[in-house]
Each structure stands twice: as C-alpha cells, then as structure tokens.
Amino acid sequence: MSNVQFKKIALIGIGLIGSSLARVIRERQLAETISVSTRTSETLERAHALELGDSYTTSPAEAVRDADLVIVCVPVGASGRVARDMAAELKPGVIVTDVGSTKKSVIEQMAPALPDNVHFIPGHPIAGTEHSGPDAGFAQLFQGRWCILTPPPGTDEAAIEALSDFWQACGSMVDRMDPDHHDLVLAIVSHLPQLIAYNIVGTADDLETVTKSQVIKYSASGFRDFTRLAASDPTMWRDVCLNNRDAILEMLARFSEDLASLQRAIRWGDGDKLFDLFSRTRHIRKSIIEAGQDVDVPDFGRHVAVTENQPEN
Numbered sequence: 001m002s003n004v005q006f007k008k009i010a011l012i013g014i015g016l017i018g019s020s021l022a023r024v025i026r027e028r029q030l031a032e033t034i035s036v037s038t039r040t041s042e043t044l045e046r047a048h049a050l051e052l053g054d055s056y057t058t059s060p061a062e063a064v065r066d067a068d069l070v071i072v073c074v075p076v077g078a079s080g081r082v083a084r085d086m087a088a089e090l091k092p093g094v095i096v097t098d099v100g101s102t103k104k105s106v107i108e109q110m111a112p113a114l115p116d117n118v119h120f121i122p123g124h125p126i127a128g129t130e131h132s133g134p135d136a137g138f139a140q141l142f143q144g145r146w147c148i149l150t151p152p153p154g155t156d157e158a159a160i161e162a163l164s165d166f167w168q169a170c171g172s173m174v175d176r177m178d179p180d181h182h183d184l185v186l187a188i189v190s191h192l193p194q195l196i197a198y199n200i201v202g203t204a205d206d207l208e209t210v211t212k213s214q215v216i217k218y219s220a221s222g223f224r225d226f227t228r229l230a231a232s233d234p235t236m237w238r239d240v241c242l243n244n245r246d247a248i249l250e251m252l253a254r255f256s257e258d259l260a261s262l263q264r265a266i267r268w269g270d271g272d273k274l275f276d277l278f279s280r281t282r283h284i285r286k287s288i289i290e291a292g293q294d295v296d297v298p299d300f301g302r303h304v305a306v307t308e309n310q311p312e313n
C-alpha cells in the first residue's frame with residue numbers, strides 16, 4: 001500500500017533537517033516527487049549526488065512551483081528572505097511550513113510575505129544532532145520525537161491535520177502550541193543548555209593553567225556532552241539567539257540568579273542547600289526516562305535506579 005500524502009514536496013534548504021526529511025519521505029513514500037532548493041550550488045550538487053530529491057534548483061520559487069507541501073529548512077534568520085523569494089510561485093491551497101527552532105520571529109518574518117490563499121503552519125521538530133549539512137541527515141531522526149506546530153488562530157483544520165499526519169508518518173508525535181509559549185519552553189530546554197555548553201567549553205578553552213591536551217585527555221563525560229552541543233552549527237545558533245532574544249534573556253537572568261545562589265552555598269559550606277537542590281533535580285531525570293524521552297542515552301542508562309541517598313555526614 002502506498003503512503004503518499006502529497007504529490008510534490010518542496011524542501012527549501014537541505015542540511016541536517018532538510019536531508020533527514022528527504023530521506024524519510026523517500027523511505028516511507030510520503031510524496032510522489034521531492035524538489036530541493038539550496039542557496040549555494042555546492043550544497044545543491046551534494047544533494048544531487050546523494051539523490052535526495054527528484055529535481056534541484058537554487059531558486060526557491062522554481063522549487064515550490066506545483067508543490068502541495070513546502071517545508072522551509074534554513075537557519076531562522078533566513079526564513080523571511082526565503083518566503084519573499086518563493087511567494088509568487090506558491091500554488092493556492094499549498095501548505096507552507098518550516099522547522100525553525102524559534103517560532104514567533106519566523107512567523108513575523110514569513111507571514112507578511114506569503115499570499116492569503118496558502119495555509120501557513122509553522123512547525124518545529126524537537127529532534128537534531130550537532131551535525132549539519134546534507135550528509136548529516138538520516139531517516140530515523142524524527143522517530144519517537146515531538147514535533148510542535150504553532151498554527152495561527154483560524155488556520156484551516158484539515159490543513160493542520162494533513163501536516164500532523166505527515167509528521168506522524170515521519171515517526172513523530174505532534175503537539176500544538178502558541179508561538180510565544182513555544183519560544184519560552186524552548187528557551188529553557190534547548191537554547192539555554194546550548195548557551196551553557198558554548199560558555200563552558202569556551203571557559204575551558206581560555207584556561208591558562210590547564211592545557212588543551214589535558215582538557216581533551218581527562219574530559220569527564222559531563223564535559224564531553226557539552227563539547228558535543230558546542231560543536232553545533234554556529235550560524236544556526238547565532239540566529240536562534242538573535243531571534244528568541246527576550247525568552248533567552250529571561251532564562252539567562254533566572255539561571256544567573258540560581259547560579260549565584262549555588263556559588264554562595266559552596267562559599268559558606270551550606271551542604272544542606274546543595275543536597276536539597278541536587279536531590280530535587282534527580283527527579284527530573286527520572287521523569288524523562290519514564291516518559292521514554294532519553295533516546296540518546298544507551299540502553300543501560302534506563303536501568304540506573306535513582307535512589308534517595310542520604311549524605312555521608
């Protein structure tokens with residue numbers, strides 16, 4: 001039985017997310033044809049060599065012609081430009097979506113450029129890696145991960161359902177959210193951890209008394225996890241920071257306050273305070289494991305019991 005939902009899907013941008021979509025669309029036969037558009041001819045050639053689509057162009061307008069689903073997969077700061085470039089060729093009734101890590105700013109950039117006769121449904125798959133480019137994608141990326149849709153009020157329900165069905169066919173679970181709330185939630189669960197990673201790896205890199213080779217040689221797994229995040233694409237994360245400014249600044253302010261309180265507890269030897277915080281935070285990890293959202297952790301991680309250890313003294 002064929003799973004085809006769309007005759008033609010246009011992927012604008014073919015990096016980690018675009019190429020993962022291309023692969024899963026092919027593998028699960030979710031479209032008859034895939035058109036691919038990239039900004040540079042080098043990336044386009046690579047996408048062609050990897051056979052990620054059926055047609056290739058550096059023109060977003062050409063790629064979206066006759067498409068019934070358009071997925072914009074570029075850094076969030078480029079989404080307005082892409083919307084303006086493709087607007088004239090969008091067919092009436094087409095679903096236009098994106099995968100950007102921020103939603104309010106993407107909507108502000110794209111919505112004014114799009115014609116009224118298309119269904120604009122912003123989206124964000126909460127799935128990714130530190131790798132980028134067309135070689136980095138894989139068909140399983142979205143399996144078991146959430147995809148958040150932020151349709152504007154009044155959006156056609158059938159179009160939202162069609163897009164939800166598409167993400168489910170890619171393996172995702174779908175939620176709907178208000179864009180402002182999305183940006184606040186993602187600021188704490190994704191954008192702040194990323195900034196902490198950039199900061200801690202930068203701090204280690206700046207140290208004068210510990211050599212780089214010692215940082216590499218003795219890096220404990222906690223630090224190694226930060227280096228993975230800090231290896232992510234700088235353009236993408238620069239754009240996230242500039243496009244979710246208010247929510248990120250709010251979370252950074254809270255984080256700095258809490259860090260100062262931790263600093264005080266260490267300075268004054270307040271073991272109870274440290275122990276209370278460290279006990280409270282264990283439960284979050286336990287809840288994530290119970291919800292089956294620790295997909296990046298090797299299987300043995302699921303069986304480590306979280307116990308209520310008491311301090312030694």
Ligand SMILES: NC(=O)C1=CN([C@@H]2O[C@H](COP(=O)(O)OP(=O)(O)OC[C@H]3O[C@@H](n4cnc5c(N)ncnc54)[C@H](O)[C@@H]3O)[C@@H](O)[C@H]2O)C=CC1
Binds near residue numbers: 016081125128129130
């Ligand atoms: N990397 C990740 O883990 C995740 C990324 N996202 C979002 O997905 C989007 C794409 O990210 P990735 O695929 O990871 O990035 P990527 O760097 O792997 O690919 C980006 C693509 O956009 C194109 N591009 C770059 N600048 C452009 C511009 N100014 N105009 C037009 N095209 C341009 C590139 O040629 C490439 O095809 C971003 O908005 C990002 O926030 C969402 C979930 C996870």
Ligand SMILES: O=C(O)C(=O)Cc1ccc(O)cc1
Binds near residue numbers: 101125128
């Ligand atoms: O690699 C990781 O750990 C990620 O968290 C990937 C990621 C990056 C950006 C997003 O908007 C969503 C997921």
